[in-house]
Amino acid sequence: NAGVTQTPKFRVLKTGQSMTLLCAQDMNHEYMYWYRQDPGMGLRLIHYSVGEGTTAKGEVPDGYNVSRLKKQNFLLGLESAAPSQTSVYFCASSGAYEQYFGPGTRLTVT
């Protein structure tokens, strides 16, 4: 079992460029989440999904879009990257209470 995997691990973007972060889980979990982690601010929820084909906004959704076309995958898109989106992004999945996290993607926007 790979658990939760994220690609890529690192990425540098220029302001205005777009990209998609990929998250995959092999635990057959219904719930999936995208967080960003910034120094001193803990984990902030961007978007989440309670099942295939569903998505919902979290605490900081502006500038991001998501899709959950397959149960095992949750994609996070940045349409026009801004320096404020420089952060470490974590994907997580959950079957009940516990959330399982991926290793993170470190994104720098210059």
Place this chain on the structure above:
Amino acid sequence: TQLLEQSPQFLSIQEGENLTVYCNSSSVFSSLQWYRQEPGEGPVLLVTVVTGGEVKKLKRLTFQFGDARKDSSLHITAAQPGDTGLYLCAGDSNDYKLSFGAGTTVTVRA
């Protein structure tokens, strides 16, 4: 504004000493979770506490959930360098989501 306030933000102690990390909120949670995160990795669940007043022990770690289910503490006895990491508390409000505190960075010096 963080829903969950963690204190202290940083803690540096000598191997063998004890430490306590606090997690406080004005909100009631159905359960509260503690995660530990090491550099370059995603958070990993340590424990879930569900009942007000509950105390759980994991070897040298003791977790307590407040009677009113609004606060929690993590106590480590005889800390070791392997306990070094970022400790995060997270509250479950029964809405598929977790609210995370900003975290406490613990450094245990050999």
